[in-house]
Amino acid sequence: MTNSSIALVVDDSRVNRLVLVRQLATLGLEAMEAENGIEALDLMRAHPGVFDVVLLDVLMPGLDGYDTLEAMKADDAIRHVPVLIVSGVEELDSVVRCIELGATDYLMKPINHRILQARISASLAAKRLRDLELEYLEQQRTLTETIERQKTELSRFISPQISALISSAEGERMLSGHRRQITVAFCDLRGFTTFAEQADPEELLGVLGEYHRMIGEAIVAHGGTLEHFAGDGVMVFFNDPIPQDDHVERAVRMAVEMRDRFAALAASWRKRGYELGFGVGIAVGYATLGRIGFEGRYDYGAIGNVVILASRLSSQASADQILLSQRAAGMVEEIVDVESVGELQIKGLSRPVSASNVLVLR
Amino acid sequence: MVDERVLEELHASVEGDTGFVRDLIDAYLVDSAEQLEAIEAALRAEDAEALVRPAHTLKSSSATVGAMDVSALARTLEVAGRSGSLGDLEARRAAEALPGVMDTTEPALRAWIAGAEGR
Numbered sequence: 001m002t003n004s005s006i007a008l009v010v011d012d013s014r015v016n017r018l019v020l021v022r023q024l025a026t027l028g029l030e031a032m033e034a035e036n037g038i039e040a041l042d043l044m045r046a047h048p049g050v051f052d053v054v055l056l057d058v059l060m061p062g063l064d065g066y067d068t069l070e071a072m073k074a075d076d077a078i079r080h081v082p083v084l085i086v087s088g089v090e091e092l093d094s095v096v097r098c099i100e101l102g103a104t105d106y107l108m109k110p111i112n113h114r115i116l117q118a119r120i121s122a123s124l125a126a127k128r129l130r131d132l133e134l135e136y137l138e139q140q141r142t143l144t145e146t147i148e149r150q151k152t153e154l155s156r157f158i159s160p161q162i163s164a165l166i167s168s169a170e171g172e173r174m175l176s177g178h179r180r181q182i183t184v185a186f187c188d189l190r191g192f193t194t195f196a197e198q199a200d201p202e203e204l205l206g207v208l209g210e211y212h213r214m215i216g217e218a219i220v221a222h223g224g225t226l227e228h229f230a231g232d233g234v235m236v237f238f239n240d241p242i243p244q245d246d247h248v249e250r251a252v253r254m255a256v257e258m259r260d261r262f263a264a265l266a267a268s269w270r271k272r273g274y275e276l277g278f279g280v281g282i283a284v285g286y287a288t289l290g291r292i293g294f295e296g297r298y299d300y301g302a303i304g305n306v307v308i309l310a311s312r313l314s315s316q317a318s319a320d321q322i323l324l325s326q327r328a329a330g331m332v333e334e335i336v337d338v339e340s341v342g343e344l345q346i347k348g349l350s351r352p353v354s355a356s357n358v359l360v361l362r
Numbered sequence: 363m364v365d366e367r368v369l370e371e372l373h374a375s376v377e378g379d380t381g382f383v384r385d386l387i388d389a390y391l392v393d394s395a396e397q398l399e400a401i402e403a404a405l406r407a408e409d410a411e412a413l414v415r416p417a418h419t420l421k422s423s424s425a426t427v428g429a430m431d432v433s434a435l436a437r438t439l440e441v442a443g444r445s446g447s448l449g450d451l452e453a454r455r456a457a458e459a460l461p462g463v464m465d466t467t468e469p470a471l472r473a474w475i476a477g478a479e480g481r
Contacts, residue, residue, distance in 0.1 A: 012415070015390045015423035022376045022386075057422075061415040088422065110368055110426060113375035 005124055006050055007031040010040040010068065011057040011086065020055055020086070020111070027117055029053075037063025041071055041078075048077040053123045055084050055107070058094045065094070069101040080130050082123035086111070159226045162300040165241040174241055175300070177290035182237045183251040183282060183328065184306050185224070186314035187215070187258060189232040190277030196231075199274065207269060207276075208232065214261050222254035227301055235311070237302050240289050248284050248331040255280040255322045256336075256361050263320075277319025283309040284328045305349075312346040313355055322358040329356040336361055363463075364470040368428030373478060380478045387471045390427050394420055398464060401439060405448060405457050413443035428474075429467045435460045 007029045009020045014035075021031040032051075034040035037060060044051055054072075058065035065085065073079050085098040085106040095106045104126065105119050147167070155163040165171050189195075189211070196204055208231075215234055219226050223244060224236040236254070239247035262278040269276055285306030292301035313323040321341075329338055338356035345352050369383070376382050400416035417440035424433035435456045442453035 013419045013423040014393055016426050018386050018389060019426055022382055026377050059418060
């Protein structure tokens, strides 16, 4: 029993209070006294969390034991304090009623010291357990809040799919590396280097901001995973970390939406004297995906020929072209009209690859 | 008059602190005198409600210090007060007997203390 435990003794008889307080002192408890229920409730409400146990007489003038118990149970700040009913022999019925009202246990007058000790020990143990539980719940709540805040913050810096992946149960397995078929889309601007050399910094960032906003909205709308931004270049992949059966179709639809929306942006830039074009390369194939980088700066990335191919197709695309690898084109032939652009020599690949430009969605 | 077993148990429950029991009995005698006055006033005024509180407290305190006869009389008065039957024969007899029983209880309590202090 800890010396810091504090009891509240509620009894209309001063003699009874004196005895109980003295008996509690032999058990190492400090005690405060109240003459009736009103005084007791006032004390508990004025010092919430202070009392570890209440010894409550049933029949008291003023507010009696029943009403006091009911008031305690209705008050969140004090409802969990254990209550021991102190009762005379002829009041057994009232004890039953008190237990029903939420009292922890009862003590029969005259109070047997060993029973008092046992009941107090049990009540304090229950109270400590309850306090620990509350403390634990509070810690849990703070932790959850922190994690939620971090997730929100994280999703501003990296793709929402990847921030969700990091917080998920299978996150570690996915991050440590896996192979999967994905569709990769690279997009960048034609004429951006010249524009970047000529434009004011404010103008440059303004144009880039409008472009990125449009790109970002389209990526989200089609469920793409943004791998990275590099100036005007953007790499997006599909079918990872969230599987998407229609990953090639999604990439093509996204690219077409970007191209359409880019046309409106380009028209307004043209009025300001900037000539910018938009090109996309899309390829499908197997890649290794996972955590790439070094301690201190990791990205979730994809490695494989498919990434290189999409990137090279994007470099080869002229303004307004969406170039599909042969395989990608074959997988979406039912939803788009394409035109062949022949065989392209791709740096790093030994054989030329045939590619098609997306004309229109059917 | 006084149940010595109750006093012995009480004494033991406060780790044999005879000084505490003596002070407690002093407090009891002061409080019970006040309660007797309140009881008599309520009876004179035939105010049943005003009788309940002092009778209840006296019953309870008396039982704590082993003054069982006082406790029993106070209980009769408390019950009469609650039921509003102050005129009942039993209640009137209890009211009449109470001061005398209290007068003889006091020396019995003091005698027990003297005995305990001598041990």
